[in-house]
Amino acid sequence: MHRPPTAETEVADELAVVRPGLLPGFTAGLPGARAAVLTRLWRAFAHEPLPWITGRDTVRDGLVLRLRDGRRLSGPAADPYRTDAYVRVVHLDDVPYDDPARLTTDLAVPHSAGFAAELGHSVASLALSRTARENHPDEWPDSDWAWEQRVVDGHPYHPNCRSRPGLSVADQLAYGPEHRPVVGLGLVPVPASACLVTGVWPSDLRDGARVLVPVHPWQAAHVLKLPCEERIAARPLMSLRTLAVPGGPHVKTALSARLTSSVRDISVASIAASATLSSFGEDLAARTDGLLHMTRTLGAATAHSPDLAAVLRESPEVYVSGGERVVPVAALATTGLPRRPGWPAAFARLALTVGLRALELGVALEAHGQNLLVVLDRAGDPLRLVYRDLADIRVSPARLARHGVPAPALPPRMLTDDPAVLRRKLFGSLVGGALAATVGSGPALREALEGAVRELPRTPDVVALREEPLPVKALTLMRTSPENAGDLWARLPNPLHWG
Incomplete structure (x- = not known):
């Protein structure tokens, strides 16, 4: 019987053509990639308010989920903060599943078919990404990228941690940061009269009366359909569409491929607000006693289209000196950094102090492991934080007013005085994201948080952090709820009450 091709077989077939030397490592890495994605999926099933799950029962050897159609889904106890791939198999009634895509297909719940395809891409792309691990040296890197x-x-x-369905294997090898490529950015000339520019657009990105907009080569080929000479050599960062120019700025490009969850663009409104937002971020950082830096937006340009736009942002490296390193929080778990006893608590104390101070002033940072960076001294101890990409913060005019700070002219979607919305933004990204992933489990997160929280002033925000369930984005619910355009949320067990 002929079986239809899967994402795994499709990637293997293409890899055999474009980079056959990676095929053995890819094949060997598939079981681990399936477990990594299945672990993330099981976390969602165990904790997100998915409408087709009617009950959850804790049993001696794990967790049983009661489904709306009468079936049972069983697996290990689910620590929502654990990051190692500890879920190797779950059972749908009596049938074992180690493949998250096949499990999701057989669940046959609303919108599961499309989600299953994304999970298949996530597994295959993750196994491909992991073939690059052997190319990473053990010593501390000497550059931000x-x-x-x-x-x-x-x-x-x-669960879609590595889903890149818009990119071929050749594209992933050419543009994925884990493969350490050099990416040549093109420059698309746009008449200045047809281009919105904010901030200071550099003279070397102008050609007389034309603005030269940096464009990712994938975008040029697949969306703009333009021939584009590659003019700027750059190194891709975690987000893939943002790249570091060695010795220069970071360039955020439009890249209209679906990565992880969504197709992210650079809206005209975000370009229009970029200079105001950057200046506001600088003012906020100045109120944190030197514990926080905000990377400045140097210039932004758009051809009045989200498909052709770019933002130039200063490198976080401008905020370090004397042997210090600035490290994205997402990289902390991968670096083998020397950590003294109490390091997680010290980092949690720094992050919470800064995040809650900003929240009290009226700014909820989306401080996940990609946006948030930490400055480390020579011994690897945390000194201060750097935050980049202000596009998804939330700002409270009422809180700002209490501190005598006028509210900036920002897009309406960024403004809210609702404390629940503000806390979700910060707590979900910082505690449920950056800090949880750094320590890797519920017990470790509780230990890291306890000392820090005791030292914080007992504001209403801190009381909510200490006493209420932790809000995090319900990522699987969002991917299987196409009728809802905005964020959806889950409430996790408060890590301070763990055990």
Whole structure:
């Protein structure tokens, strides 16, 4: 009987043509990649408010989920903060499954077919990404982009952690940061009269009366359908569409491929607000006693289209000196950094102090492991934080006013005085994301948080952090709820009450 091709077989077939030397490592890595994605999926099943799950029963050897159609889904006890691939198999009634795509297909719940295809891509792309691990040296990198190349597995909790369905194997090898490529950015000339520019657009990206907009080669070929000479050599960062120009800025490009969950563009509104937002971020950082830096937006341009736009941002390296290193928080678990006893607690204390101070002032940072970076001293101890990409923060005009700070002119979607919305943004990204993934389990997260939280002033935000369930994005629910355009949320057990 002929079986239809899967994402795994498709990737293997293409890999055999474009890079056959990687095929043995890819094949050997598939079981581990399936377990990594299955672990993330089981976390979602155990904790997200999925409408087809009617009950959850804790049993001696794990967890049993009662499905709406009467079936049972069983697996190990689910620690929502654990990051190692500990789920190797789950059972749908009496049938074992080690493949998250096949499991999701056989669940046959609403919108599961498309999600199953994404999970298949995630497994195959993850196994492909892991073939790059042997190319990463053990010593500390000496550049900002080299730290980012170490984040091989993608999002620590999203089942679509490595889903790149818009990119071929050749594309992933050419553009994925874990493969350490040099990417040649093109320059598309746009008449200045047809281009919105904010900030200071550099003279070397102008050609008389035309603005030269940096464009990712994938975007040029697949979306713009333009021939594009590659003019700027750059190194891709974790987000893939943002690249570091060695010795220069970071360039955020439009890349209209679906990565992890969504197709992310650069809206005209975000270009229009970029200078205001950057200045506001600088003012906020100045109120944190030197514990936080905000990377400045140097310039932004768009041809009045989300498909052709770019943002130039300063490198976080401008905020370090004297042997210090600035490391994306997502890379902390991959670096083999020397950690003294109490390191996680010290990092949690720094991150919570800064995040809650900003929240009290009126700014909820989306401080996940990609946006948040930590400055380390020579011994690897945390000194201060760097935050980049302000596009998804939330700002409270009322809180700002209490501190005598006028609210900036920002897009309406960024403004809210609702404390639940503000806390979700910060707590979900910082505690449920950056800190949880750094320590890797519920017990470790509780230990890291306990000392830090005791030292914090007992504000309403801190009380909510200490006493309420932890809000995090319900990533699987969002992927299987196409009727909902915005964020959906799950409530995890408060890590401070763990055990």
